[in-house]
Amino acid sequence: MSNLKSKTPVKTRDAERSRAVILQAALEEFALFGLGGARIDRIAERSSLNKRLIYYYFSDKDQLFQAVLEAAYEKIRESEQKLNLQSLLPSAAIRKLVEFTWNYYLENPAFLSLLNSENLHKARHIEDSPNALTLNSPLIELLGEILEKGRASGEFRGGIDPVQLYVSIAALSYFYLSNNATLSVIFGRDLMTPKAQSERLSHMCEVILGYVLRN
Amino acid sequence: MSNLKSKTPVKTRDAERSRAVILQAALEEFALFGLGGARIDRIAERSSLNKRLIYYYFSDKDQLFQAVLEAAYEKIRESEQKLNLQSLLPSAAIRKLVEFTWNYYLENPAFLSLLNSENLHKARHIEDSPNALTLNSPLIELLGEILEKGRASGEFRGGIDPVQLYVSIAALSYFYLSNNATLSVIFGRDLMTPKAQSERLSHMCEVILGYVLRN
């Protein structure tokens, strides 16, 4: 085992690795400071790589941001696909989606920050990102099937738009976590204590299930 | 009285007005580009005032941002207070709050953008903004009373945390509008058509009322 690792030393001249290291460093930097506030110099430092190399691989700041964004979207889509919602009962599936969304955002605050930046910039980076377009469709389709299954069994109410539901599920977690800093100040209470977190999760499940369930 | 005004022409030596003009220009600039992306030069242009004056009134970029933020919070609080929710039946009050939140965010996109920036910066500007702290309390208190009144009358379920509810109401509108750009790209449909807007509002009312109402 350990000798396996020694057989593959951390190569210096490894394009794949360098690209990945830069992407990770850039993700952190963009998440912390936004697109405008991010500094290429700091990304170079973070990645312990030469600043020039960033331009070598990504041409400029915007294209770097785009690459980071694409990677972030791919990552969440992969996680979503591992959920296997189709194998669950409708209400369990919905609950699992709410929980997954919450946990994913909680563990990947950089993703939220990235999306905020991208929205500030009117989505211009994803717009010309070829694979972005079809990224969400599978989940929405699946959600549609779940809603239909639940409705057929009489468990769920009818007429629910899966996009609206998906947006609402995301919204409830996203807003709480993304705006946690200002909300905590304004309400004068720490919204990130373990207790607060579990209360939020319960609340969201109640809201969403209260909505989809027939009564 | 009226001749006082005619003696001081509109564009000169009117401190109050200059301050206000700068604040408005800064609001637009910060909303469009974020704190990091905003340019003092452009704020000067937007306000057709001298750049130096901005420093005269607001000392530096951060304090300017803070002033803009405070003004934005004040404005929404004022609007909230005009709602007169206490005079309505509980369910009508809740519905009205949902509608108000949606409409306010819709009409004041700069406010959302500002909050995103402030959250990116960990709320450091409101933190030392003396009046920010108590800003939300009245509404939360009122919401608590409404929930209690509804519960007492048997219309509402019990055990609802007004803060959670308030956050969720805000979340549903905020996320949809703030992230509209990326969502529209990803779902491949324009979320801001009049039809899409009214569908969203209906959906949100159903979600929130579905949650608070006993059955």
Next chain:
Amino acid sequence: MSNLKSKTPVKTRDAERSRAVILQAALEEFALFGLGGARIDRIAERSSLNKRLIYYYFSDKDQLFQAVLEAAYEKIRESEQKLNLQSLLPSAAIRKLVEFTWNYYLENPAFLSLLNSENLHKARHIEDSPNALTLNSPLIELLGEILEKGRASGEFRGGIDPVQLYVSIAALSYFYLSNNATLSVIFGRDLMTPKAQSERLSHMCEVILGYVLRN
């Protein structure tokens, strides 16, 4: 005399002066190194002014180059207008134009270098320089009149295109001076000694006058 100067001290905050100083420094730099080889830093040093100020007045390197070019053209046009060729006999006028051209180029090598740079860049800077277009017309017109006068008196041959003649007069001096460095190496003789210079001037007069004079 000397107290005149003390009455107008070198003001620091003098926009006109700063602009002029930058233009002069830029002229020298561009002449020495071409557009691509010129360094904004060195222009700042040359002018003992802040680099930032260059951008303040001229926006970017290209616009600075354009401004320098325009100034250079204006200067030679002014000098040409002082020639008063119309008051001379045709052959004297032609000779004077040849001599003037030679001397002007000799004393303003930066002008030649600037034109070379501009031609390397396909004249893109003068192209959108509003006043450049009509700059040469007056002289060409005057030259046409001189040629006609000479022809009418039987002194000059007919059918001479003033533009062709003007270009040829310029060419004979320009090429010699602009390409002096390579020519001197290739011919193995210094083309800039006083003797060489006066020989060149004689030669050019003979060529041009030999061409325009009837016999």
Next chain:
Amino acid sequence: MSNLKSKTPVKTRDAERSRAVILQAALEEFALFGLGGARIDRIAERSSLNKRLIYYYFSDKDQLFQAVLEAAYEKIRESEQKLNLQSLLPSAAIRKLVEFTWNYYLENPAFLSLLNSENLHKARHIEDSPNALTLNSPLIELLGEILEKGRASGEFRGGIDPVQLYVSIAALSYFYLSNNATLSVIFGRDLMTPKAQSERLSHMCEVILGYVLRN
């Protein structure tokens, strides 16, 4: 012999060819952008060869420029030698030299651009180019003989310095073509139409022959 070549496919390990390809690519790049503006990266692209190889063959940008310049001089000298001026009558020889010069410059604009660059750099590259020095002598000598032959036959005037004449012949074509961009803008007419070209050639022949011919 022939099978040796077939064993080495066209694109690999052919040092001679690679050198030549690089030289050609560099010629184009230097001609388009000058020495300062030329980019090693682009030369690599143009030659579809690796950037590293350029350094392998030519050490650095300056030496590459020097090699390009030498090749360009060699090429024009070769062409000049094919003219066989000695076999012509003096006036025909002069006319042919004017025409050749014009056509050569017309067909090799890169050569002109290269010389401009070299002059901007004070001829420092040819200076230490061993073969450059004697390059022009044969033609000048030949021109001297032609002039003498013409003078002896009474056709040409006497006292013409062949260097001056050669420079003037070059000047008339060079300036027109090299400065065509700015001249076209300033005179507001396209100097490169077929008609304009042939007019220029006629004019130059008249000027030069008008000068050398006795009357």
Next chain:
DNA sequence: TATGAATGAGAATTCATTCAT
């Protein structure tokens, strides 16, 4: 002979901020 990866020094340009009037 050939090439992709990597880099330090430098270049243009930007930006918040201050000076002088």
Next chain:
DNA sequence: TATGAATGAATTCTCATTCAT
């Protein structure tokens, strides 16, 4: 109160060149 002029410190990006294979 108002403003044009001036600046130092960054910041993005470029470029010739070298390293490792």
